[in-house]
Structure formats: C-alpha cells, structure tokens
Amino acid sequence: MLWAVRSVPGLGRGGTVLRWLRGRVCRRSTLIFVLLWLVSWLSLSGLLFVHRSMFSDLCTDDKSRRILQRVCEEYQQGVLTGDLCEDLCVGGHVEYKRCLYYENGKKVMAASWRGLPVVLKSKLENFSSYEALALLEYQDGAGGTGGEEELSPLDVVFYATLEIKNSLGLEAETNLSLPRFWSQRLKEREQPYTRAELASLWALLQQEEYTFLRVMQDLTDHVAKVLGSCGHFYAVEYLAAGHAWDQNIFSIDDLSPSLQDGPGRTLMEVDMVPRVALSFLDMVGHFENDFSHHLHLCDIKPENFAIRNDLTVAAIDVDMAFFEPKMQDILEQNCTNDNDCNFFDCISKCDTKRNKCGSKRKNSNLQVICEKIFRSWFSPTLLGDKAERPLQVELQQAVQDCVETEGGEEVERARAIRLKLQGLLTQLIQEELDNHQSQKQARETHRVHTALNF
Numbered sequence: 097m098l099w100a101v102r103s104v105p106g107l108g109r110g111g112t113v114l115r116w117l118r119g120r121v122c123r124r125s126t127l128i129f130v131l132l133w134l135v136s137w138l139s140l141s142g143l144l145f146v147h148r149s150m151f152s153d154l155c156t157d158d159k160s161r162r163i164l165q166r167v168c169e170e171y172q173q174g175v176l177t178g179d180l181c182e183d184l185c186v187g188g189h190v191e192y193k194r195c196l197y198y199e200n201g202k203k204v205m206a207a208s209w210r211g212l213p214v215v216l217k218s219k220l221e222n223f224s225s226y227e228a229l230a231l232l233e234y235q236d237g238a239g240g241t242g243g244e245e246e247l248s249p250l251d252v253v254f255y256a257t258l259e260i261k262n263s264l265g266l267e268a269e270t271n272l273s274l275p276r277f278w279s280q281r282l283k284e285r286e287q288p289y290t291r292a293e294l295a296s297l298w299a300l301l302q303q304e305e306y307t308f309l310r311v312m313q314d315l316t317d318h319v320a321k322v323l324g325s326c327g328h329f330y331a332v333e334y335l336a337a338g339h340a341w342d343q344n345i346f347s348i349d350d351l352s353p354s355l356q357d358g359p360g361r362t363l364m365e366v367d368m369v370p371r372v373a374l375s376f377l378d379m380v381g382h383f384e385n386d387f388s389h390h391l392h393l394c395d396i397k398p399e400n401f402a403i404r405n406d407l408t409v410a411a412i413d414v415d416m417a418f419f420e421p422k423m424q425d426i427l428e429q430n431c432t433n434d435n436d437c438n439f440f441d442c443i444s445k446c447d448t449k450r451n452k453c454g455s456k457r458k459n460s461n462l463q464v465i466c467e468k469i470f471r472s473w474f475s476p477t478l479l480g481d482k483a484e485r486p487l488q489v490e491l492q493q494a495v496q497d498c499v500e501t502e503g504g505e506e507v508e509r510a511r512a513i514r515l516k517l518q519g520l521l522t523q524l525i526q527e528e529l530d531n532h533q534s535q536k537q538a539r540e541t542h543r544v545h546t547a548l549n550f
Contacts, residue, residue, distance in 0.1 A: 163221055167185070171184075172185065175327075177326070190207055190208070193207050207331070214332065217330055218329045219303040223328050252294070264311070305414055306330050318375075318382055335403065338403075340398045351403070369474075370524045374522070381514070390419070392419075394441050396461070400413040416440060424455035427456075436453065458502055460503025463499060470517075475492070498513045
C-alpha cells in the first residue's frame with residue numbers, strides 16, 4: 097500500500113502498473129458488457145420463440161377463416177379441387193362454426209355443410225406443405241406439357257393403392273383395394289384426371305388419419321365417416337364425443353332428442369351404458385377378426401370415441417391406430433426394462449438378453465377398454481342400489497377378469513371373457529326391459545283400480 101502511494105506521481109514502474117490495471121479493468125468491463133448483451137439477446141430470442149410456438153397453434157376463429165380463405169383462393173386458381181370446394185367457396189353452403197383445436201400443425205374446425213354438422217380437418221395448414229406427386233414433377237422436368245393427362249384412371253388406382261399401403265404400414269403383397277366409393281367413381285369416369293385432382297388426392301393420401309378413415313368406413317360402422325374434401329382439407333361427420341370428466345362418458349343430451357327405445361319410452365343415460373358397452377365389444381370383435389391384420393388402438397380414452405344416435409360406437413381420432421405390421425415396427429425398440437416398451441396403451445415385454453422390446457403386443461384393445469371405460473361404468477359408485485343385484489355383481493367380476501387378462505398373450509381366455517361380457521350385457525338389457533314392462537303394467541293396473549274406485 098505504501099509502495100503504491102509512492103509510485104503514483106512517477107512515470108516509472110508505478111505508472112505502468114496503473115495503466116495495466118486500467119486496461120485490465122476496461123477489458124473486463126467490456127467482457128461483462130458483451131456477456132450481458134449476449135444473455136439478454138438469448139433471453140429475448142427464447143421468449144420470442146416460446147411466444148411464436150405458443151401462439152402459432154393458438155386456435156382462433158380469425159386464423160381458421162383465413163386458412164379456409166386461402167383454400168378457396170387456390171381452388172379458384174385451379175391449384176386444388178374436391179367435391180366440397182364448390183359449396184365451400186362458391187355456393188356458400190358450408191358455414192364455418194368455430195375452431196376446435198390446433199395441434200402440431202393439425203387444424204380442426206367445426207362447420208355445417210348443407211345443414212349437416214361436420215368437422216373439417218387437415219394434418220398441415222397449407223396445401224403447398226404436402227409433398228407433390230413425383231410423377232407429375234418428373235413429366236414437367238422432362239419438358240412435357242399437359243403431363244397430367246397421361247395418367248389414366250388405372251394409373252391413379254395403382255399409385256393411390258401403393259400410397260395407402262405405405263401410409264397404413266402394410267406390405268406391398270397385402271390384398272388391399274381402393275375404397276368402394278373411389279372405385280365406383282373410377283368406373284364411371286371417362287375424362288383424364290386434372291393436375292388439381294391428382295395434387296389434391298395426393299395431399300389427402302399423405303394424411304394417415306384420412307387414409308385410415310377412408311378405407312375403413314367401407315368395412316365397418318365403428319369409425320367416423322369422411323363425407324367430402326377440398327384440397328388437403330376433408331370433412332368428417334360430426335358425432336357426440338365422450339367426456340373424460342363425465343362418469344357416463346357419453347351424454348344423452350348430445351344425441352337426438354327423439355332417441356327412443358321402443359314405443360313411448362325415451363332412453364335415459366342409465367339405459368345407454370349397457371348398449372354402448374355392447375357396441376364397444378362389437379367394435380373390438382371387428383378390429384380383431386374382420387381385417388387381414390389385427391388393428392391396434394394405442395390411445396384409448398373417452399375423447400377419441402363418439403356415439404351415433406343408434407348408440408353405435410365410432411372411433412373419431414385414429415392417429416394412434418395401427419395394423420399389425422406397423423405395430424410390430426413401433427414396438428420393436430431398444431430397451432433395458434419393460435417400462436421402455438410402453439407405447440401409450442400398447443405395451444410389450446423387454447428381452448433383457450437382446451435389450452430389445454418384443455414385436456408382439458402384450459395387452460389388447462379389450463383389456464384397455466375394460467380398464468379405462470368399463471370398470472368405471474360398472475362400479476358400485478355409479479350403479480348405486482343396483483350394484484348388489486346378482487347380474488351386476490357377476491358383470492363387475494367379469495370386467496375385473498378382463499382387466500387382469502393380457503389379451504395379447506392369453507388370446508383364448510380374452511375371447512371367452514368378451515363372449516361372457518356380451519352375454520351378461522344382453523341379459524342386463526333384457527332385465528331392464530322386463531322391469532320397465534312390469535312397471536308399465538303396474539301403472540296401468542293402478543289407473544284401472546283408481547277409475548273403478550271413482
């Protein structure tokens with residue numbers, strides 16, 4: 097300290113030290129300033145990125161209307177087409193209602209088409225985001241004009257079938273034809289396909305959910321029906337979806353007010369449950385036995401199912417539905433324990449010797465439905481006084497057996513449980529009908545006695 101005081105007036109060693117100290121402090125201040133600026137810039141960039149990420153998928157009516165407006169502009173330019181376009185863009189027969197949700201680029205909106213409630217869907221927002229049909233691009237690059245006219249209807253069938261098989265994860269040898277609706281249109285068609293028609297069809301086939309629904313709706317009533325399309329957007333029938341917060345899952349209020357079960361009797365929610373449960377079992381049977389490959393549902397929750405007015409259960413969100421070949425590819429992953437082999441509701445076992453998940457699913461559609469839906473439906477809490485009835489007790493035990501049976505490995509036992517559940521539910525419905533008939537006769541007898549006493 098004394099040395100520093102003596103050295104201040106001088107220009108020798110003390111002055112050199114002070115200049116060195118000042119330079120070092122200056123450099124340190126500059127470094128701190130640069131670091132603070134960098135941190136501030138990164139923080140601001142992060143906030144802007146989070147803001148864009150959050151609000152880019154913010155479901156708003158204004159954005160949904162702009163999206164549909166762009167679709168109509170491209171339709172009028174001849175870029176895209178479809179059987180929905182004229183009503184949407186010219187005739188005014190498609191009325192936008194509200195935005196339902198945006199998720200990972202997927203856009204879903206509610207609308208009305210000639211008075212019929214529909215849901216408009218597209219996996220991506222813009223038509224240009226879909227991969228173009230490579231054959232058309234090749235013909236254009238080769239200098240051809242009007243190359244789209246060189247594709248005959250049979251060519252379209254061939255390429256569309258290959259794309260469907262690829263989308264559904266099926267082998268090329270799988271016996272699969274185009275849906276009957278398309279086949280009929282191809283037979284009736286005499287004119288070649290335009291570029292807009294081919295481009296629109298190709299954009300639709302790149303959407304797994306559209307492809308799945310379009311193929312399956314000709315084969316089963318247990319999926320939502322595709323009603324039409326315009327470019328990359330397709331319209332699906334609007335159905336009353338389930339609610340996770342409602343113990344009954346489905347509400348009678350969402351169905352037609354004229355829903356009846358025989359003359360003069362309106363169905364109540366308590367009457368719905370066994371009938372809808374039977375439809376679930378029918379759906380399971382269809383998905384297991386009626387196709388060339390077993391169909392797996394890997395995201396079973398109330399919101400992904402709906403019921404029609406006749407109480408038929410339909411799968412309305414099938415992004416996580418896979419046929420057996422694709423299911424095996426998904427499950428066969430690296431693992432260290434069984435927990436690594438859980439793909440949502442589809443699980444397999446880990447082979448610790450190979451550190452590989454088995455390609456065969458361990459559980460089943462029925463087991464998950466029993467666990468996530470049936471168990472709450474037929475619990476004593478929901479049934480109340482009815483829970484002690486012998487038939488209800490037997491049904492509760494059958495549901496518990498279903499939950500504990502790994503249908504993927506115990507196939508015969510799972511089939512036996514499904515048949516037992518069907519029998520018990522049928523008896524339960526008949527029992528309710530008999531009770532209703534007895535109550536009706538008792539009321540009529542009471543009215544007769546009252547009249548005589550008068």
